[in-house]
Amino acid sequence: xxxxxxxxxxxxxxxxxxxxxxxxxxxxxxxxxxxxxxxxxxxxxxxxxxxxxxxxxxxxxxxxxxxxxxxxxxxxxxxxxxxxxxxxxxxxxxxxxxxxxxxxxxxxxxxxxxxxxxxxxxxxxxxxxxxxxxxxxxxxxxxxxxxxxxxxxxxxxxxxxxxxxxxxxxxxxxxxxxxxxxxxxxxxxxxxxxxxxxxxxxxxxxxxxxxxxxxxxxxxxxxxxxxxxxxxxxxxxxxxxxxxxxxxxxxxxxxxxxxxxxxxxxxxxxxxxxxxxxxxxxxxxxxxxxxxxxxxxxxxxxxxxxxxxxxxxxxxxxxxxxxxxxxxxxxxxxxxxxxxxxxxxxxxxxxxxxxxxxxxxxxxxxxxxxxxxxxxxxxxxxxxxxxxxxxxxxxxxxxxxxxxxxxxxxxxxxxxxxxxxxxxxxxxxxxxxxxxxxxxxxxxxxxxxxxxxxxxxxxxxxxxxxxxxxxxxxxxxxxxxxxxxxxxxxxxxxxxxxxxxxxxxxxxxxxx
Amino acid sequence: xxxxxxxxxxxxxxxxxxxxxxxxxxxxxxxxxxxxxxxxxxxxxxxxxxxxxxxxxxxxxxxxxxxxxxxxxxxxxxxxxxxxxxxxxxxxxxxxxxxxxxxxxxxxxxxxxxxxxxxxxxxxxxxxxxxxxxxxxxxxxxxxxxxxxxxxxxxxxxxxxxxxxxxxxxxxxxxxxxxxxxxxxxxxxxxxxxxxxxxxxxxxxxxxxxxxxxxxxxxxxxxxxxxxxxxxxxxxxxxxxxxxxxxxxxxxxxxxxxxxxxxxxxxxxxxxxxxxxxxxxxxxxxxx
Numbered sequence: 001x002x003x004x005x006x007x008x009x010x011x012x013x014x015x016x017x018x019x020x021x022x023x024x025x026x027x028x029x030x031x032x033x034x035x036x037x038x039x040x041x042x043x044x045x046x047x048x049x050x051x052x053x054x055x056x057x058x059x060x061x062x063x064x065x066x067x068x069x070x071x072x073x074x075x076x077x078x079x080x081x082x083x084x085x086x087x088x089x090x091x092x093x094x095x096x097x098x099x100x101x102x103x104x105x106x107x108x109x110x111x112x113x114x115x116x117x118x119x120x121x122x123x124x125x126x127x128x129x130x131x132x133x134x135x136x137x138x139x140x141x142x143x144x145x146x147x148x149x150x151x152x153x154x155x156x157x158x159x160x161x162x163x164x165x166x167x168x169x170x171x172x173x174x175x176x177x178x179x180x181x182x183x184x185x186x187x188x189x190x191x192x193x194x195x196x197x198x199x200x201x202x203x204x205x206x207x208x209x210x211x212x213x214x215x216x217x218x219x220x221x222x223x224x225x226x227x228x229x230x231x232x233x234x235x236x237x238x239x240x241x242x243x244x245x246x247x248x249x250x251x252x253x254x255x256x257x258x259x260x261x262x263x264x265x266x267x268x269x270x271x272x273x274x275x276x277x278x279x280x281x282x283x284x285x286x287x288x289x290x291x292x293x294x295x296x297x298x299x300x301x302x303x304x305x306x307x308x309x310x311x312x313x314x315x316x317x318x319x320x321x322x323x324x325x326x327x328x329x330x331x332x333x334x335x336x337x338x339x340x341x342x343x344x345x346x347x348x349x350x351x352x353x354x355x356x357x358x359x360x361x362x363x364x365x366x367x368x369x370x371x372x373x374x375x376x377x378x379x380x381x382x383x384x385x386x387x388x389x390x391x392x393x394x395x396x397x398x399x400x401x402x403x404x405x406x407x408x409x410x411x412x413x414x415x416x417x418x419x420x421x422x423x424x425x426x427x428x429x430x431x432x433x434x435x436x437x438x439x440x441x442x443x444x445x446x447x448x449x450x451x452x453x454x455x456x457x458x459x460x461x462x463x464x465x466x467x468x469x470x471x472x473x474x475x476x477x478x479x480x481x482x483x484x485x486x487x488x489x490x491x492x493x494x495x496x497x498x499x500x501x502x503x504x505x506x507x508x509x510x511x512x
Numbered sequence: 513x514x515x516x517x518x519x520x521x522x523x524x525x526x527x528x529x530x531x532x533x534x535x536x537x538x539x540x541x542x543x544x545x546x547x548x549x550x551x552x553x554x555x556x557x558x559x560x561x562x563x564x565x566x567x568x569x570x571x572x573x574x575x576x577x578x579x580x581x582x583x584x585x586x587x588x589x590x591x592x593x594x595x596x597x598x599x600x601x602x603x604x605x606x607x608x609x610x611x612x613x614x615x616x617x618x619x620x621x622x623x624x625x626x627x628x629x630x631x632x633x634x635x636x637x638x639x640x641x642x643x644x645x646x647x648x649x650x651x652x653x654x655x656x657x658x659x660x661x662x663x664x665x666x667x668x669x670x671x672x673x674x675x676x677x678x679x680x681x682x683x684x685x686x687x688x689x690x691x692x693x694x695x696x697x698x699x700x701x702x703x704x705x706x707x708x709x710x711x712x713x714x715x716x717x718x719x720x721x722x723x724x725x726x727x728x729x730x731x732x733x734x735x736x737x738x739x740x741x742x743x744x745x746x747x748x749x750x751x752x753x754x755x756x757x758x759x760x761x762x763x764x765x766x767x768x769x770x771x772x773x774x775x776x777x778x779x780x781x782x783x784x785x786x787x788x789x790x791x792x793x794x795x796x797x798x799x800x
Contacts, residue, residue, distance in 0.1 A: 046545070047543065048542075048543050049542060049544070247544075251545070401638070401639055402638075402642035402651065405649065405652050407654075407751075407752070408747065408752050413652075415651070444797075446622075446795045447622075447795075464795065
């Protein structure tokens, strides 16, 4: 096998790598070996970064992006400071992930660890919403609301504020050690770091009472873990948003690889209408637009692109579909007095028919309907689960070792561990009784005088219960596994909750 | 040939590797990726220096920081013990009824008792205290030596036939083996014993056994056979049998006698743990 390979390689057409396909023999009787040299043509296996200098765009989409940025950043920074009254026993922060107490507060909702499926449901909803919007209008998430996009956009705005727009930044980078470059870069990086600290700072406020933590933080009394997380998020915001920027989307993010599966020929994607733009080329005043495309090759779409690509090459992995090239191109089209929309949200189907007339956008497509229906179903399930969420959760564990205990009088006893979860924000007390067992069934509990179990507000109380049947009671059972109920009665308001359980005993001897 | 942007060797070049005409395209990684890799290597070296890392023939490199998971566990255990110290002190100082009346102490004692029970008592009495042949079920309402808190506490402290000076100690005679009763007398008294719980088959034999019982057994088990906890003599009239309630087993018991042994736990366990155990066993359903 190895021999043949060597054979084939020697006989393969020569000169693929080293240019000329010379004679098979170097000299009479001397075989010319076709060993490619790697070094002389080798390119680097690692690419240096080509820095992108995005130019500022003006127009509809830029305005929309400013608004989205203000809203999303506003939500992120301000939400921990919203208060929500839950009475005197519980924290009054509207959104709080209380890890030590194992609670997640979200306005009127309070989630216990075992109810984490609400969060799961929210995440499923978010994923479906992402699929839906992507199949309708492409990478809307990437282009407008992804934190990476929003913070990068903010960092670029800061850079532009201190160093000027694209041309000015290019000029500064040509003289890296000039005083002007140095102080402008320094102020830029300091501002980035301040934003990064604020970002990391806001993050920790979701996990503790915000005003208290802010005070501790400023007086250097906050827990170490708070400083640690502020540090981590400061570093990641500064590095990812300020420095790495588009490389996060191109090299790190899995979503660009996945989202291709959500597009179809009717998805609205940011597209260069080549049928209108080509053939492109410079246009002189007074020149006719007949026989040529509308694209004047001004490269403004490239200049504003935050990932530094040319949208005219068609859909690309690097394109986050932020729509800034639309703004840039529309401005130029207006200037040269041609209709706007040379770059626009358009579908592959429309791009193919070109000037033969655009068709209306098809919204009712299998994948759109599927995602929408799935969203409605998940939302409905969550709403129902929320509506029937009990304020008192009862768990009963039957002792399994042993299943039952025989007593000296011929009676039988079963042990249970009952857990009462009081989800109200006030203390409650309960009386427990049994229902559905033969007369004479006795209920004992360990450690609660008078048979009353108090449960602290928003907390859990465990109680050991023993249910005993005397001999006549055991005789009255029809099975060694009898269904009955615990009845838990709130002493204050008399409301009751029933919980099913089983009473086990020795095998019943049927009389024949 | 239509050329698609970016994915042919003409566009991006190759790495120079070629096998049977298959070339590897050069899709260069970003440089910072490489630097991240180098940084990870440096990090690893730092880790080797600071933390335990390399196995040696006998032992391992300890690392500059001297970190040890074993020591951390010991520290955590010591910390837990310090945290429990206040409760354990209180338990050691309080009497059993007071512990039971204080919900916080009771919870602590039950948890500690359950753990100690699993470590020390479960081998004989079972994980669920359900007992086994010859080892009493601690969940039912039958107690050889008493089911009050104090009685249980006493039994755990000093054991049964354990050799402890204050042990619970009595011995049933081996009536048959020692020749105190003849085999047919043993049979008759066994029948009588069974009749006490309504399980006799041979009423005539039971009748013959009654005077034998009165003469030999009633001093400990009582005239009516209801037992005596002061002597560890079981109640013979109830439905529960430690060694079995069929006739053959009862005859065996009368012939050879019985006498289970339980060790004294004073000296093996500290007084607070023994109190926790007493409270735990008392809470299993049979406590009186």
